[in-house]
Amino acid sequence: MQDVYQYIDDHRDEYLEQVRTLCRQPSISAQNIGIQETAEMVKAMLEAIDAKAEIVPIEGGNPVVYGEVGSGNRTLSFYNHYDVQPPEPLELWKSEPFAADVRDGRIWARGIADNKGNTVSRICAIDAYQKVRGALPLRVKFLIEGEEEIGSPRLERFTDEHPDLVQADGNIWESGSKDVDGTPIISLGLKGICYVELRVKSIARDLHSSLGASVPNAAWRLNWALSTLKGPDERIRIPGFYDRVIAPTDHDLEILDKLPNTEASRKQLYNIDQFVNGLSGRDLQLKEYFQPTCTICGINSGYTGPGTKTVMPAEAMAKVDFRLVIDQDPYEIRDLLRKHLDNEGFSDVEVELLSAEHPARTSTDSAIVRVVEEAHREIDGKEPVIIPTSLGTGPAYVMAHKFGIPFASSGVGHADSGAHSPNENIYVEDYVTGIKRIARIMDGFART
């Protein structure tokens, strides 16, 4: 593969310009900005590597860009998305989020880590492979959606309607990163999510707080409702919540045994003295990889400006996300939450489901995982670490569980890439390495 790697090194400036061009095109699904333009740009990039590409519309949503190139006994698919998070808060960015500035060896842009860097690195790997070897050794399918950052609400409809476009022998997932100490990570799963908004309205309008003795306070109602969900022991108190949680297997525990200890570096990164409840070692691993979460993402009620205002709030609102593990179901969790609140006397607390995704896992034994491992060893010169699941969420369930496609992650991010945050970035060197790794993965997977 040295011939392909050499070609990639010789054309690094050209490949760098390609990803910068895509990053300069905003594509913010939450704000409906630049979606069609970006889909067309991605289609053109696929056509430039001789892929048969099309923009597949989805009723009521953003289209999927589908591409197919190469032939062979094996079919590898890439799941990516062309939409990005909103760039706000803009004032915290050190360069314009859609300028794709290069400085200090890094590319800075909204979407560069999540997920345009990975998307373009895959296209560039095919370009290099074809230029050097003439043709790909396998069939490649690109499935690049436009609604990942708003929870992929219509992806399952797309895969149901187009099973032929989805079917593959293995999949490379959108993401891929390194841990806080620089070790490459291969993730075998994604958590699910049940994201809800809780709302209380206790009185007709805000009243003087002197009525606090006798008139129901929306902020207190919400506070008490939330405190029935989880206490400082971190155990989620919704009856039935853990019923479908599967205990880690002996094989899972072996995976955990091999994980490097990054606790000290992570504590420094987050600026904390300790993890919750002093968790460490195996307990921390089990909590992070094999336990669901319940997180308050936001809460608001009453007067929150400077100084005092003696007001009793009529309304209160909280946003809560549950990250789910195999085999929890986000819709069942929503129902259990509703029932729990009713049973605890909080039927006045409204629950609205804002986002739902199933958890997904794949097996370490699959060919795609072995090939990605080999690619890391060869290209990065480092032994990758395999983690049972990402802590984050994505629509892998659709492909992994409904179509039975094994998947693995391989990407260009690092621990401080700042996905979803200001100053999102990747290292130029990681981008070039990422292109080589994809070339190596295609080459290896063709021989499985």
Place this chain on the structure above:
Amino acid sequence: MQDVYQYIDDHRDEYLEQVRTLCRQPSISAQNIGIQETAEMVKAMLEAIDAKAEIVPIEGGNPVVYGEVGSGNRTLSFYNHYDVQPPEPLELWKSEPFAADVRDGRIWARGIADNKGNTVSRICAIDAYQKVRGALPLRVKFLIEGEEEIGSPRLERFTDEHPDLVQADGNIWESGSKDVDGTPIISLGLKGICYVELRVKSIARDLHSSLGASVPNAAWRLNWALSTLKGPDERIRIPGFYDRVIAPTDHDLEILDKLPNTEASRKQLYNIDQFVNGLSGRDLQLKEYFQPTCTICGINSGYTGPGTKTVMPAEAMAKVDFRLVIDQDPYEIRDLLRKHLDNEGFSDVEVELLSAEHPARTSTDSAIVRVVEEAHREIDGKEPVIIPTSLGTGPAYVMAHKFGIPFASSGVGHADSGAHSPNENIYVEDYVTGIKRIARIMDGFART
């Protein structure tokens, strides 16, 4: 007194214009708007009734307007304030808050109920009495401060430095209203307040909510800390909190026996099905008049905009007010709260005291209360109801407890006056009646 009442009726338009003029002058202490101008305007109004008036500066704060007029064996003081609450939210006002519009028999203006209507009605009563009778039958002292709406932080310093200006045989408090069914209320006290801001900072900056399994969440920390303060049973859980609370006397219970039942009208006003925990009758009376409160006035953390953002908040903030009853001390309550949070494992929750006032009560047996009762009977033609205390707060402690001055309320408000809210208003008829009542109170108190 018919001669004086007739004079007031004949000059009602002139008296109405006086209060509108004062209301058109903004005087927002929280925003430092129009303070000096208003103090000078009030001083001029006092001088117009031949009062010896001065603007008494307070270091670091808004001046007190002091006035003295009349002579006799008895001295009656009026406590008022010339500052008002901010008018926001402006979009909810049906007429400009500083236009003092008159329509539907009411005057609509920020400060008309709290407290400019009362201030001017007292000045007008003296004017009428003097015009008809030549001279007042007693000495009157005006103590009109400019920081009541920000918690009277420097009033005690003023009264300590100028005891001669404060000393009196009886005091008419700033406020005075009618209950929801239109019955005049005489209040024998004011609750104290301990208003705190609670703050938590758990991590360096907001993180991705996927870290919810292991990284401390500021919103949860605050939620749990708050839920240790009070549960749905409404009992405040801070050890020692109730230690100084004095049980109602037999005399207090007799006062409660005489209260009309306004529960149905009040539930309709607040748009609630029931009071907290279904309280009613004697239990509701005891809770409102003889028990302290703990009220969340505001809470904020993380993402509170539309849709989903999967963020783990680094910071959280809540504003909480405790309304205190005799003999609770706001500074002691702040200390008990701090100690309680430490004992419960929440030393990460910062406590800042934003406002502190002591509770105050006066006796039903005092001359001033009897005189106000008589005035209500004569002027309103209704038997007033005596309540043990207002549910709200004011700096009566300074005068009532440090100087031993009995006090009673008499004012021009009604149950839907909207103090501190948009569309603050009083009825023109109540304003005219209020002027007459003050004339009658001066006349009656001179003969005690």
